[in-house]
Amino acid sequence: NQLKASNLSEPWRWDQEWADGRVSAGAKGSMIGTAIFAVLWNLISAPVLFFVPTEVVEGNHAALLALVFPAVGLLLMAWAVRAFLRWRKFGSAVFELSTNPGVLGGHLEGQIHTNIRGALDEGFEVSLTCTRTVTTGSGDNRSSHDDVLWQDAVVVPRGALGLAAGGLTVPVRFTIPM
Numbered sequence: 001n002q003l004k005a006s007n008l009s010e011p012w013r014w015d016q017e018w019a020d021g022r023v024s025a026g027a028k029g030s031m032i033g034t035a036i037f038a039v040l041w042n043l044i045s046a047p048v049l050f051f052v053p054t055e056v057v058e059g060n061h062a063a064l065l066a067l068v069f070p071a072v073g074l075l076l077m078a079w080a081v082r083a084f085l086r087w088r089k090f091g092s093a094v095f096e097l098s099t100n101p102g103v104l105g106g107h108l109e110g111q112i113h114t115n116i117r118g119a120l121d122e123g124f125e126v127s128l129t130c131t132r133t134v135t136t137g138s139g140d141n142r143s144s145h146d147d148v149l150w151q152d153a154v155v156v157p158r159g160a161l162g163l164a165a166g167g168l169t170v171p172v173r174f175t176i177p178m
Helices: 002-006 014-022 025-047 046-056 061-090
Strands: 022-024 094-097 109-115 124-135 142-154 162-164 167-174
Touching: 025 046, 025 061, 046 061, 109 124, 142 167
Parallel strands: none
Antiparallel strands: 022 094, 094 109, 109 167, 124 142, 162 167
């Protein structure tokens, strides 16, 4: 990787977005992934709806347990619709860093550019979370979990929001602990 080779002492520059100082939220990809998963789940579990009534009529009431799968499918569809509505409302937000990188004991500042065109009644709550991913085991016996090291949240009042050609901008500034 050319970015890695040219920035050996600056690992935050190994990712093109961080190197450019513009990090996208990835909301569109998340929305599409959620929708694909929900549709596939429902396609796989839909046949249960045809077999369960016949089984129940024949006295196999345990077959009702299979209805859990279509019920989960409905929840997944609701999750996908919520992701779509959220993406439609906020669009693909981009965090433009003023400080790159944010350093321990320093600050992380910048502006979040949204696609929101209208005025808001309230401001935004923005949070920053530092996590450590711990992976144990190897091969098929591998597992990972995230540990939250610290978290901070700020409320950006309506009066601090900016309006640009693409939509609202949200200024953010976090103090990063040591």
